[in-house]
Amino acid sequence: MATETAIEKREGQVVQPERTRGGPTYRPNVDIIEKDDELLLLADLPGARADSIDIDYERGELSIYARIEPRQSPKAIYLLREYGVGDFHRTFRVGEAIDVNRIEAEVKNGVLTLHLPKVEAARPKKIKVSGS
C-alpha cells in the first residue's frame, strides 16, 4: 500500500520521494539525553561528514539522513564481514516542548550531536518562596 505524501500527487498516481541511491540503509544507534534546558540527541554515523548529513523537520517529525560512500570495492574479497556500509536513516517525533527554530547540529568523528532546546515554559524553574 503506497503512502501518500504531501509532496506530489498526480491523478491516479501517487509519487513518493524516491531514493536515487541504491544500497542498504541502516538505522543508527542514538542516545537521547534530557538536560535542564535542552534535549540532546547523539547519533552514531561513522563515515558521515557535515555535508553528507540531511536533517529535516516537518510537522513534528525530525528526520536524519546520512549519505555514506562505499568504502570497499564491490568486488572485494572479504575474509570477515560483520557489518555493511551504507546510508543511515532514522526519524523521531518531536514534542511541542522543543523550540524547533533553535535546533542546532554538529558532527565530529562520525557522531552527530543535535541540540533541541526546550521552549521557555518547559524548562524547570526555581520558584521562590516568600514567607513571613
Added chain:
Amino acid sequence: MLARWNYPLEAFEELRREMDNLFGSLGRGFDRLPLFGPRGFPALNLWEDGNHLYAEAEVPGLNMQDLEVHVVGNELTIKGRRPGLDGKNLTYHRRERGVGEFTRFLTLPVEVNQDRVEAVLKDGVLTITMPKAESAKARKITVRSQ
C-alpha cells in the same frame, strides 16, 4: 522433570558453540561492559588483495588517542575506550550507544609485515592496512615448455 528444564538451555549453548566454530581461527573480543552488547565491539570487516590485508572498524566518537592497534605475528589487537558524556543532571531517555573499554582480537589468516602496518582514523572509521609478508604473497609461476 529437571532434565526437561535443562533442555532449552543446552540447545542454546550448542548453537552458540557452533557459531563460534563458524568463525574458525578468527576470535572474538571480550566486552568489559554489557552496554556494548553480546557481540564484540567494534564490528570488523576484513578483506584482502594480492599484496595487502585490510581491516576496518566503525568507532564513532573516538580520537586516535582513545585507540591502540597492535599487530604481533599474525594477531591483530584493537583496544580502545569510548568515553561517556560527563556531567550531572543527565537523564537518558534512550541509550543505544555503548560506552567503556573494548578489545577485539583477530587471528589473521596470513602473516603480515608488522613494521609496515598503517592505521588511519577518519570520521569514526578506523582503517588498518597490513602489507602481506613476502612469503604470504601469491606468486605467479611461469610455466616453461621444454
